[in-house]
Amino acid sequence: MLNQQELVERMREWAVRVTPQRLAIAEVVLNSTDHPTVQQIYERVKGHFPSMTLATIYSTLGVLQKSGLIQELPFQKQSRYEPNMEPHVNLVCIECENVIDADTDPAVHDVVLGLRKQIADNSDFEVAWQRVDFYGLCPRCSEAKKRGQLSEV
Amino acid sequence: MLNQQELVERMREWAVRVTPQRLAIAEVVLNSTDHPTVQQIYERVKGHFPSMTLATIYSTLGVLQKSGLIQELPFQKQSRYEPNMEPHVNLVCIECENVIDADTDPAVHDVVLGLRKQIADNSDFEVAWQRVDFYGLCPRCSEAKKRGQLSEV
DNA sequence: ATTGGTGCAAATCGTTTGCATTATG
DNA sequence: CATAATGCAAACGATTTGCACCAAT
Numbered sequence: 001m002l003n004q005q006e007l008v009e010r011m012r013e014w015a016v017r018v019t020p021q022r023l024a025i026a027e028v029v030l031n032s033t034d035h036p037t038v039q040q041i042y043e044r045v046k047g048h049f050p051s052m053t054l055a056t057i058y059s060t061l062g063v064l065q066k067s068g069l070i071q072e073l074p075f076q077k078q079s080r081y082e083p084n085m086e087p088h089v090n091l092v093c094i095e096c097e098n099v100i101d102a103d104t105d106p107a108v109h110d111v112v113l114g115l116r117k118q119i120a121d122n123s124d125f126e127v128a129w130q131r132v133d134f135y136g137l138c139p140r141c142s143e144a145k146k147r148g149q150l151s152e153v
Numbered sequence: 154m155l156n157q158q159e160l161v162e163r164m165r166e167w168a169v170r171v172t173p174q175r176l177a178i179a180e181v182v183l184n185s186t187d188h189p190t191v192q193q194i195y196e197r198v199k200g201h202f203p204s205m206t207l208a209t210i211y212s213t214l215g216v217l218q219k220s221g222l223i224q225e226l227p228f229q230k231q232s233r234y235e236p237n238m239e240p241h242v243n244l245v246c247i248e249c250e251n252v253i254d255a256d257t258d259p260a261v262h263d264v265v266l267g268l269r270k271q272i273a274d275n276s277d278f279e280v281a282w283q284r285v286d287f288y289g290l291c292p293r294c295s296e297a298k299k300r301g302q303l304s305e306v
Numbered sequence: 307a308t309t310g311g312t313g314c315a316a317a318t319c320g321t322t323t324g325c326a327t328t329a330t331g
Numbered sequence: 332c333a334t335a336a337t338g339c340a341a342a343c344g345a346t347t348t349g350c351a352c353c354a355a356t
Contacts, residue, residue: 017310017355038345053313058346060311074227076321078345089268091278102272111268115242116287118264119255124292125244133284134269139277170330170335191320206338211321213336229346231320311354318347328337 002030014067024048025060029070035080035090035099071129073099082131087112089132095141102134155183167220177201178213182223188233188243188252224282226252235284240265242285248294255287 002010007026011018028044029036036044038057046052061081064070071082073090080099082090087109089102102108116127137145155163160179164171181197182189189197191210199205214234217223224235226243233252235243240262242255255261269280290298 019311019355021312051313054345055314055347056312072229074229076225076227076232079229089272091272091276091280093278094281102278103275105271105275108268108271111264111271115261115264115285118258118261119242119244119287122258123244123256124295125246125255125287126290126295127244127287128247128289130288131284131286132268134272134278134280135283136281137279142277142279172330172336174337204338207320208322208339209337308356309354310356312352314350314352316348316350318345320343320345322343323341325339325341326337327339328335330335331333 002027010067010069015063021045021049021052021056022060022063025057026064026069029061029064029081030083032081032083033101035073035082037078037080039078041081071131073131073133085129087116087130087132089134091138092133092135093138093141094135095137095145098138100138155180163220163222168216174198174202174205174209175213175216178210179217179222182214182217182234183236185234185236186254188226188235190231190233192231194234224284226284226286238282240269240283240285242287244291245286245288246291246294247288248290248298251291253291 004023004027007023007030008018011022011026015022024045025041028041034040038054038061041057041061042052042054045057061070061072065072068085069083071085073080073082075097084101089108089112090099091102092099112130112132116130119125119127157176157180160176160183161171164175164179168175177198178194181194187193191207191214194210194214195205195207198210214223214225218225221238222236224238226233226235237254241257242261242265243252244255245252265283265285269283272278272280
């Protein structure tokens with residue numbers, strides 16, 4: 001999505017220092033589509049930085065969030081991180097807990113933007129960003145559940 | 154919203170036992186509009202049940218959620234509880250952390266329902282419920298911030 | 307040379323769990 | 332009466348914090 005050059009430029013705007021660790025973490029999150037958890041980010045980065053700890057990852061994610069590059073998505077058990085700041089819909093499977101962006105029909109983007117405008121016009125609330133999650137069963141888990149029912153108990 | 158009689162009926166459908174504690178907790182959450190935290194629920198209930206503990210509240214909230222009467226809304230620091238299961242938009246102030254339902258223009262309900270239909274028609278994902286949060290500054294905090302700027306550093 | 311970042315360990319705190327006692331159906 | 336719920340205390344685990352050492356500017 002964002003090449004390393006652009007990334008460095010974006011980082012210089014806000015983070016006082018650009019470190020290789022931060023670059024690696026930013027690259028992993030910004031190029032992900034599965035809304036990784038801190039653990040997952042850790043696993044994807046530790047190949048390059050075996051000494052890196054979770055504290056550094058948490059710290060960097062905080063910086064990325066403040067800079068507006070990513071969004072923390074708190075869930076029941078732990079947070080996930082969203083690199084797609086465009087208005088969109090997340091599909092959250094309540095069975096396997098995977099989170100994906102809803103198939104990006106451009107209309108969805110516009111509908112969410114429209115909702116946002118509607119709020120802006122009808123209240124004094126200043127919207128900065130939004131989170132739209134649809135919870136349910138992904139096709140895979142839905143299937144599994146149906147099959148499971150037949151043999152249950 | 155729901156009187157005690159109806160509440161008992163709803164509870165009989167799912168919870169094996171209807172206890173006074175559960176009734177009190179359910180009543181507090183279902184009649185709230187401020188998306189209370191567990192602590193807030195605790196404070197609102199302990200007048201009637203001084204011996205009640207957080208464990209009981211967590212347990213009851215779990216039952217209410219499984220029954221489809223409420224929805225847990227995880228946030229960064231702690232969860233809040235949403236008694237409004239109708240499609241709607243929450244306005245979350247990033248300053249004071251208050252959460253309110255967006256002014257209930259009926260159009261908003263329909264737009265969210267429309268989004269939901271759009272997802273249903275274009276994927277095999279089975280949506281069960283949704284969460285739509287808009288983050289930003291409430292009028293009060295927005296004002297405070299503007300005033301604050303003038304005297305800042 | 308300064309200042310902020312990383313890595314490590316300890317602390318925090320919301321939430322969960324185990325179990326004895328109590329109350330519902 | 333049988334069984335599930337409550338209350339209490341301990342356990343858990345994600346996230347945060349403090350600090351010494353190291354690196355970016």
